Amino acid sequence: MISAPLVVGYGNPLxxxxxxxxxxxxxxxxxxxEDYAHFIAAHQLAPEIAEHxxxxxxxxxxxxxxxxxxxxxxxxxxxxxxxxxxxATHHMTPEAVLTMARVLYGKEPETWLYTINGMCxxxxxxxSGVVSPKVEEVSWLIASQIDDYVKTMERTTAHA
Amino acid sequence: xxxxxTIDPVSRIEGHAKITIELDEQKQVRDAHxxxxxxxxxxxxxxxxxxxxxxxxxARICGICPVSHLVASAKACDAIMxxxxxxxxxxxxxxxxxxxxxxxxxLSFFHLSSPDLLLGMDSDPATRNxxxxxxxxxxxxxxxxKLRKFGQQIIEWLxxxxxxxxxxVPGGVNEPLTEExxxxxxxxxxxxxxxxLRTLEWFKEASVKYTDEIRHFANFNTMFFxxxxxxxxxxxxxxxxxxxxxxxxxxxxxxxxxxxxxFIGEAVEPYSYLKSPYYKNVGYPEGIYRVxxxxxxxxxxxxxxxxxxxxxxxxxxxxxxxxxxxFHYHLARxxxxxxxxxxxxKLLNEPDILSDRVRAVAGPNSLEGIGVSEAPRGTxxxxxxxxxHGLITWANLIIATxxxxxxxxxxxxxxxxxxxxxxxxxxxMLNRVEAVIRCYDPCLSCSTHAVGHMPLVLQVRSxxxxxxxxxxxx
Numbered sequence: 001m002i003s004a005p006l007v008v009g010y011g012n013p014l015x016x017x018x019x020x021x022x023x024x025x026x027x028x029x030x031x032x033x034e035d036y037a038h039f040i041a042a043h044q045l046a047p048e049i050a051e052h053x054x055x056x057x058x059x060x061x062x063x064x065x066x067x068x069x070x071x072x073x074x075x076x077x078x079x080x081x082x083x084x085x086x087x088a089t090h091h092m093t094p095e096a097v098l099t100m101a102r103v104l105y106g107k108e109p110e111t112w113l114y115t116i117n118g119m120c121x122x123x124x125x126x127x128s129g130v131v132s133p134k135v136e137e138v139s140w141l142i143a144s145q146i147d148d149y150v151k152t153m154e155r156t157t158a159h160a
Numbered sequence: 161x162x163x164x165x166t167i168d169p170v171s172r173i174e175g176h177a178k179i180t181i182e183l184d185e186q187k188q189v190r191d192a193h194x195x196x197x198x199x200x201x202x203x204x205x206x207x208x209x210x211x212x213x214x215x216x217x218x219a220r221i222c223g224i225c226p227v228s229h230l231v232a233s234a235k236a237c238d239a240i241m242x243x244x245x246x247x248x249x250x251x252x253x254x255x256x257x258x259x260x261x262x263x264x265x266x267l268s269f270f271h272l273s274s275p276d277l278l279l280g281m282d283s284d285p286a287t288r289n290x291x292x293x294x295x296x297x298x299x300x301x302x303x304x305x306k307l308r309k310f311g312q313q314i315i316e317w318l319x320x321x322x323x324x325x326x327x328x329v330p331g332g333v334n335e336p337l338t339e340e341x342x343x344x345x346x347x348x349x350x351x352x353x354x355x356x357l358r359t360l361e362w363f364k365e366a367s368v369k370y371t372d373e374i375r376h377f378a379n380f381n382t383m384f385f386x387x388x389x390x391x392x393x394x395x396x397x398x399x400x401x402x403x404x405x406x407x408x409x410x411x412x413x414x415x416x417x418x419x420x421x422x423f424i425g426e427a428v429e430p431y432s433y434l435k436s437p438y439y440k441n442v443g444y445p446e447g448i449y450r451v452x453x454x455x456x457x458x459x460x461x462x463x464x465x466x467x468x469x470x471x472x473x474x475x476x477x478x479x480x481x482x483x484x485x486x487f488h489y490h491l492a493r494x495x496x497x498x499x500x501x502x503x504x505x506k507l508l509n510e511p512d513i514l515s516d517r518v519r520a521v522a523g524p525n526s527l528e529g530i531g532v533s534e535a536p537r538g539t540x541x542x543x544x545x546x547x548x549h550g551l552i553t554w555a556n557l558i559i560a561t562x563x564x565x566x567x568x569x570x571x572x573x574x575x576x577x578x579x580x581x582x583x584x585x586x587x588x589m590l591n592r593v594e595a596v597i598r599c600y601d602p603c604l605s606c607s608t609h610a611v612g613h614m615p616l617v618l619q620v621r622s623x624x625x626x627x628x629x630x631x632x633x634x
Contacts, residue, residue: 012220100294
């Protein structure tokens with residue numbers, strides 16, 4: 001049995017581009033169906049997400065960023081970081097959640113973080129014109145990664 | 161020379177704030193303030209929206225307690241429609257609200273405050289966090305996750321979908337509870353009950369180590385404010401307002417929450433975006449009161465479930481004294497979790513809980529509506545006005561954290577006076593100043609609607625603003 005992939009989009013959907021993670025989760029769920037992956041949309045990462053991470057075979061976090069030109073997309077691999085000892089707030093990092101999954105559940109699945117750099121984080125429920133077209137692009141990238149993961153796991157299972 | 165010490169931002173709370181401590185010429189603490197440095201534009205943001213959108217819009221204010229806003233907002237909309245919602249709908253809303261209390265209290269206790277309580281106020285700040293708890297007490301960390309998940313799972317099951325559940329609506333709820341869902345929730349009750357009972361047992365024993373903190377953590381006379389049911393018992397969803405003083409005398413009782421403007425004033429201070437509500441009959445700032453778990457247990461005459469009532473009797477003692485130290489918010493939170501689990505089970509076993517009559521339908525029949533309920537952090541008030549087309553023209557939100565603003569400021573001052581020695585405070589002293597704020601579990605995203613980062617900076621300043629010293633915790 002293949003462990004389901006998990007997609008976690010997080011941010012504040014009432015702060016403009018900060019809500020892009022929600023939009024990508026919604027887009028993926030609408031296009032591929034809710035059984036395509038385990039989808040979570042959240043304001044911020046919280047401790048109980050570690051349990052979902054531990055149960056997944058592939059984990060993808062989606063967040064907004066603000067340190068690169070608006071609209072630019074980044075993707076990086078996330079590792080559990082035992083040295084991530086920042087005070088626990090409601091603002092946990094993907095590294096912190098993965099660390100919890102490792103320490104508490106003994107699981108550290110392959111994990112990636114996609115970000116789109118936002119342009120407008122003012123109060124408002126819609127994405128900026130720069131970020132909005134990127135939702136489909138990132139959704140496609142994530143879907144490709146999930147499809148590759150599922151194919152790989154199916155091959156592995158078939159050969160076992 | 162007078163000096164100011166600044167803690168900015170405060171860590172392990174929800175949101176972004178700073179603390180300043182002013183020293184006089186003799187280097188003694190003169191004053192202290194808890195500054196909320198975020199701005200909430202939410203009351204303006206919703207103007208022009210149809211009132212029927214308000215519950216789902218308001219739920220997005222906060223990621224920690226969306227259901228609380230959903231409930232208060234829906235109640236305000238019920239008032240605009242001038243309907244009495246079906247009994248079953250009220251019970252189902254209660255269940256979701258209690259699940260919200262459980263998950264929020266679990267986050268506060270297990271993940272934000274347990275590092276202080278398990279590892280010690282003076283322990284190494286590098287490991288005094290949830291990761292330190294995970295290493296030293298993994299079972300407790302897991303219990304915290306399981307209990308929070310219990311509450312979250314109920315919300316998700318009732319909401320019907322993972323993203324944007326819009327189950328609580330003006331007039332009731334939009335779908336009845338199925339037998340399958342009810343049984344799913346009931347099956348989770350024993351596990352949650354075991355966790356809270358063993359946590360209560362542990363914490364009551366452990367808290368004797370914190371005698372000094374109990375003495376100095378916002379341990380002063382204030383009034384206590386909140387909802388009680390018709391019989392004066394603990395109430396989370398509906399009921400009437402009761403106010404008691406520090407001696408336990410009932411100052412006001414059976415106040416209609418819809419008349420809140422008659423008895424609550426809202427002061428504004430230049431150092432904070434957070435309003436400072438006060439009891440009008442006493443005036444400002446003497447009209448200080450506290451809300452939330454400690455207040456609810458102080459104003460209640462009893463608790464409507466057996467195990468929580470037993471804990472409440474022990475908490476209040478044989479003379480039913482009012483508990484003044486805000487350190488005891490932690491224990492009050494655990495007792496409320498117990499109450500929530502028991503009450504959810506009770507409500508789910510009521511014969512009409514599966515009724516399909518769960519929504520009253522009407523258009524706007526009043527141009528104004530007020531909804532009040534108890535959120536995890538205290539009494540939450542949503543007040544809307546609409547035009548003849550049903551569009552919001554004005555909104556006022558009094559958030560639980562705001563009610564506690566005066567008490568949090570006074571608490572910071574008390575802790576600073578007790579622990580601050582000289583202008584180079586120790587890390588343990590700083591942690592206690594923050595910990596007294598964490599007792600209230602303030603939700604600043606709710607009260608100001610913004611989010612922030614959490615490193616901590618301490619500055620010692622002279623009266624003319626010169627920085628005399630600075631330390632940072634990242």
